[in-house]
Amino acid sequence: MRRRTMLAGAVSAALAPALTSCGALDPGNDDPDTLVVHNMFTAGGADSEVYDTVCDTFERENPGSRIKNLVSGGTDLVNVYETARLAGKEADVVMVNLAEKSLSWSELGATVPVTRYLDDWGLAGRVIPQALTEWTDPQGRLMGFPWSGFTWPVAFNTALLEAAGVGDIPRTVDEMLAAADAVRSAGAKGLVAIGGNDWSGQKLLMQVMQAYLQPADAERLFREAGFADDPDALRGLAHFVELRDAGVFFDGAQGLNADSMNTDFYSGRAPVASLISGTLASVPPEVAEVTELGGWPVPADSVYDRPTALRGYTSTGIWISPNGEKKIRLVERFVKHFYSEETTARFVRDAGQVTALKDTVDSPDFPLIAESVLLSEESGGEGEVAYAVLPDLFVPAAVSQPLIRATSVAFTPGNGAESIARALDTAYRS
Amino acid sequence: MSTTKQATRAPRGGARRSGRSGRVLWGVSHGLVWLYALALVLPLYYLVISSFKKTTDIFDSPLTPPVDPVWHYFEDAIRYARLDLALVNSALVTAAALALTLLLALPASFALARSRGRLSALLERIFAMGFLVPTFAALVPTFLMAAYTGLFHTRTFVILLLPAGALPLSVVLLTQFMRTVPPELEESARVDGATTWTVLWRVFVPLSMPGIATVLLLNFLNFWNEYLYSLVIIGPDTSQRTIQVALPTLQANQATEYGVLMAGTAVTLIPVYIVYIVLQRRMEQALISGAVKM
Numbered sequence: 001m002r003r004r005t006m007l008a009g010a011v012s013a014a015l016a017p018a019l020t021s022c023g024a025l026d027p028g029n030d031d032p033d034t035l036v037v038h039n040m041f042t043a044g045g046a047d048s049e050v051y052d053t054v055c056d057t058f059e060r061e062n063p064g065s066r067i068k069n070l071v072s073g074g075t076d077l078v079n080v081y082e083t084a085r086l087a088g089k090e091a092d093v094v095m096v097n098l099a100e101k102s103l104s105w106s107e108l109g110a111t112v113p114v115t116r117y118l119d120d121w122g123l124a125g126r127v128i129p130q131a132l133t134e135w136t137d138p139q140g141r142l143m144g145f146p147w148s149g150f151t152w153p154v155a156f157n158t159a160l161l162e163a164a165g166v167g168d169i170p171r172t173v174d175e176m177l178a179a180a181d182a183v184r185s186a187g188a189k190g191l192v193a194i195g196g197n198d199w200s201g202q203k204l205l206m207q208v209m210q211a212y213l214q215p216a217d218a219e220r221l222f223r224e225a226g227f228a229d230d231p232d233a234l235r236g237l238a239h240f241v242e243l244r245d246a247g248v249f250f251d252g253a254q255g256l257n258a259d260s261m262n263t264d265f266y267s268g269r270a271p272v273a274s275l276i277s278g279t280l281a282s283v284p285p286e287v288a289e290v291t292e293l294g295g296w297p298v299p300a301d302s303v304y305d306r307p308t309a310l311r312g313y314t315s316t317g318i319w320i321s322p323n324g325e326k327k328i329r330l331v332e333r334f335v336k337h338f339y340s341e342e343t344t345a346r347f348v349r350d351a352g353q354v355t356a357l358k359d360t361v362d363s364p365d366f367p368l369i370a371e372s373v374l375l376s377e378e379s380g381g382e383g384e385v386a387y388a389v390l391p392d393l394f395v396p397a398a399v400s401q402p403l404i405r406a407t408s409v410a411f412t413p414g415n416g417a418e419s420i421a422r423a424l425d426t427a428y429r430s
Numbered sequence: 431m432s433t434t435k436q437a438t439r440a441p442r443g444g445a446r447r448s449g450r451s452g453r454v455l456w457g458v459s460h461g462l463v464w465l466y467a468l469a470l471v472l473p474l475y476y477l478v479i480s481s482f483k484k485t486t487d488i489f490d491s492p493l494t495p496p497v498d499p500v501w502h503y504f505e506d507a508i509r510y511a512r513l514d515l516a517l518v519n520s521a522l523v524t525a526a527a528l529a530l531t532l533l534l535a536l537p538a539s540f541a542l543a544r545s546r547g548r549l550s551a552l553l554e555r556i557f558a559m560g561f562l563v564p565t566f567a568a569l570v571p572t573f574l575m576a577a578y579t580g581l582f583h584t585r586t587f588v589i590l591l592l593p594a595g596a597l598p599l600s601v602v603l604l605t606q607f608m609r610t611v612p613p614e615l616e617e618s619a620r621v622d623g624a625t626t627w628t629v630l631w632r633v634f635v636p637l638s639m640p641g642i643a644t645v646l647l648l649n650f651l652n653f654w655n656e657y658l659y660s661l662v663i664i665g666p667d668t669s670q671r672t673i674q675v676a677l678p679t680l681q682a683n684q685a686t687e688y689g690v691l692m693a694g695t696a697v698t699l700i701p702v703y704i705v706y707i708v709l710q711r712r713m714e715q716a717l718i719s720g721a722v723k724m
Contacts, residue, residue, distance in 0.1 A: 038666070042679045043510030044687060070666040073678050083662050087577035262685060263489035278684035 035330050038070040038091035047351040058337045085110050092324035098314035100397040106143045111319045113141035131313030131356035144317035146356035151277045151372035152310035159290035160271040176297045180248045183271050189251045193261040193270035196253035196411030202404045204274050209236035210388045211302040222394035225428035228421035237417035254411035280368040281352040293371050295385035309385040313356035402427035481693040488688050507694035512668050516676035524653040527592035535600035540630045543608035560598025576663050583665045592653050600645045607641030643712030650705050673698045
């Protein structure tokens, strides 16, 4: 009896608020003064705190207008948005990256091209030209307003390298091989921590493979495959195999992921890691102090004349949905608010964001991110790194995940360039 | 005489041998049981200790208890993902769906249990065929139905949907339980003037309580942990989303704070354990009664 009473009490306590304050089971998003924004600013990160502050400022500056936020993780967001779009109940604005499925949204009518809005609202001059290029589809339509980007340099823990007798960060392949030998002799399980079983390993594999590929050829291969038939791709993959077999990567890299890579670098166990700016922000201060950023060394006869890194402006864009177009004046105010220098400065300064907009400020609290942005700046006549082609904009949506899964083949000892190339080609046929 | 002694010794030696092998078997079986129990407890232990550890510690020493415990991850998880609201939404959806399932399954099982004809056997098989519908196969038609009925992005649709998926198992289980009720009980109730409703409510339901508890527990686990339909149909709106949809928002795209995620996961498990504790005895009764019958 007592147990029954307790259960009844617990159920009543749980249901009472739902049945009273949240009585209506349909949220009703049709209010013309409410802008529904579907985003991936998952709580807890510095960017989500800044985002909330910026939304509050918007509501204060636009009395009567309200922002209703829907938050999902990256993959969930895309699926949920697409399903909601089919039902005609999608959010007004979506803030998500440009990759995989979202690449086809404009083509399919899931979102509205924003080309004319960028001009009409006088925002064209704010965007970095490279960002506009990346956000423009083959038909010349701007798919969304570019908002944030990323840098993807190679991070070197100079303290660990020095402890192993490596005085300077490796800038050539020979120096990298020597550094791998040195750190292994000092007891490390490899030179480069990498997630050979996920997206982090896939990006590094593609980056290394491009050593002998002209950018246009790399773009073609990412779009259409044919790695096994391309001698330059095979040469790049053979170079990757050479590095792998020389013990450059951590032991067992084929089973590791980005989380283990980050942990190894954050805890000062990894001498080198290829870190995207979003993770650079979380490097602990004691490790950041001894971290130097650079690029991935390329062979002497590479098509690149200096170490390579990756960067892009596709991390977040502001997309307008067909529902959003019905509230275009409200959307205009929202986009202009996000494009304002004050908002951009806040994201850069307080969240260490790499922005797709011009005239951004420094982020002193995130020194590694500021340094990564400056890697490409002219210094003594040339930047420190060259930028390889980022696969994300060219790999078809359906291929993206199989291609990531094929990555572990490349990091598995014993697999040669041909078998890696075949695994990559197979991913395009899956 | 000696033959007799030998004859009497032989069984003793055999008994000793069988005693030894029995003890060995006892030891092995107990060892295996403990190993299995450990395998079950290990993930739970990992989950709980990780809820108090920083990400680097979770990866560095996964099974070591927290040396310097972080106490605020639970609060962070609840605040970041609004798990409080999500818990209420999950409780609402689960409780309403469970009530609806029982409301439909009890009369259906009662009718099937009392019928003896070929038609009822056919009907029972048709109910059992519900098991054959894969979840993913039903997703698109379900989505279309939600959009067509105007119930897309509402909890109402999922409350109606979940019992539809749960009815095959519930009806098959409850029918078997109700078949064990002696017909004489119904006959004597009828003699006393009981209506069909009274027979169901006063005779069959009390005697099927272990079965009902089993159905409640199994369906509770399914409803509470349901993710795909809750994500697609209810959507990510904080005021409506269930706990399973809210939980993944604690996972960042590039640098997740795993301690917070683990704490959030632990929070989602608390109601499961409470319900299990409440219904455990009834369910065990049901399982034991099933074993005795066999």
